[in-house]
Every structure is written in structure tokens, then in C-alpha cells.
Amino acid sequence: MIPPALGTDPRIPLIAESYARLLGVALVAGPDVARALWDAPFGGGAHDTAPDPVFFFGNRAALAAFETDWPGFTAMPSRLSAEARLREERQALLDRVSAHGFIDDYAGVRISARGRRFRIADAVVWNLIDAAGTRHGQAACFA
Numbered sequence: 357m358i359p360p361a362l363g364t365d366p367r368i369p370l371i372a373e374s375y376a377r378l379l380g381v382a383l384v385a386g387p388d389v390a391r392a393l394w395d396a397p398f399g400g401g402a403h404d405t406a407p408d409p410v411f412f413f414g415n416r417a418a419l420a421a422f423e424t425d426w427p428g429f430t431a432m433p434s435r436l437s438a439e440a441r442l443r444e445e446r447q448a449l450l451d452r453v454s455a456h457g458f459i460d461d462y463a464g465v466r467i468s469a470r471g472r473r474f475r476i477a478d479a480v481v482w483n484l485i486d487a488a489g490t491r492h493g494q495a496a497c498f499a
Contacts, residue, residue, distance in 0.1 A: 359426045362390035367412060367484065371402055371495045374484045378458045383497065399476065402484060402495035403434035409493060410434065421476075423468035432469075439467050449481065453494055458482035462496075 362368050368390050375383040384392035393400060399418040403409035414422065414429040422429060422437065438446040442465060453459055462479040479498035485491050 358391060358394045361426075361430070362394060362413075365412065367402065367404075367492050368393065370484050370486055370492055371400070371413065373486075374495070375458075375480070375482055375497075377485075378482050379460070379480070396497070398497045398499060400495065400497045401429075401434075401437075402493055404493045405491060408433045408435065411437075412493070413495070421468065421474060422466070423470045423472060428469060437466050439465070439473070450494060453481045453483060457485075462498075 371393060372383045372389050375381075384396055386392045393413070394415050396415055396417065399421050400413070400415040401411055401418045402413040403411050410431065410433050411429050414426070419425060419429055424432070435443055435446065445464065449459070449462055449464070458480060459482075460480045462481055463475065463477040464479075465473050465475055467473055476498035479496055481494060481496040483491060484493045484495055
């Protein structure tokens with residue numbers, strides 16, 4: 357079942373819109389962007405612009421990889437997706453995205469809610485910027 361928030365959060369369509377604008381290709385296809393993101397065959401997530409950013413989106417594949425559910429994932433500060441010893445590397449990646457709009461060459465180790473380490477590869481990370489130029493966070497998709 358698709359989480360109800362996916363249909364009401366204006367940042368959800370922005371995930372696909374920003375990706376297409378920055379990378380020049382569609383992230384997902386179809387008229388129901390929220391459903392397409394939720395059911396995508398890749399892991400996908402996005403965090404907000406808070407000083408300690410919190411995830412506001414994770415698709416079905418991301419929730420499985422992180423071994424959590426929608427309420428747990430969307431309450432988690434995104435820094436907790438990496439082990440403490442790898443958080444500096446993660447921050448450097450996010451700073452690079454902030455400066456360049458997106459990166460399409462990231463690979464790294466993440467940690468699930470249950471403490472299991474797993475590797476993400478072929479990750480694209482991009483800024484969520486609306487048509488007016490306002491930044492709403494950052495998103496990622498990964499294999």
C-alpha cells in the first residue's frame with residue numbers, strides 16, 4: 357500500500373521534476389509520479405533542508421534496504437543512514453551535490469535500522485529545487 361503522504365506532499369513530484377531538469381532524462385514514467393516513485397525498481401529517498409535533515413521520502417525498495425517502515429524512515433535524520441565513522445564522507449558527498457546540482461557516480465556503505473551494513477552503487481544524488489529556484493532538500497536513487 358502506498359503511504360497516504362505521497363499523494364499530498366508537494367515535494368514528492370519535485371523529486372522527479374528536479375531529476376529531469378538536472379539530468380535531462382525522466383526518473384520515472386507515467387501520470388502518477390508518486391506511485392511510480394513508490395514502485396520504482398531502484399532505491400530512492402529524499403531529505404529536507406533542516407539543519408539536521410530528516411527523510412521525508414523513501415520508496416518501497418529503500419525501505420526494504422534500510423529494514424524499516426514508512427513511519428520509521430520518515431522520522432530518521434538522514435545522517436543516520438551512514439555509520440558514524442562514515443558520516444564525514446557522506447557530508448562531503450552532499451556538499452559536492454550542493455555545489456554542482458547533482459552527482460551520478462556515488463557508491464558507499466549504508467547501515468539499516470537493524471544495524472546491517474549494505475553497499476549502494478551507481479547512485480545519483482541531486483538537489484530538489486523548484487521552478488522558482490527554492491531548495492527543498494536532496495534526493496538519491498541507488499542500485
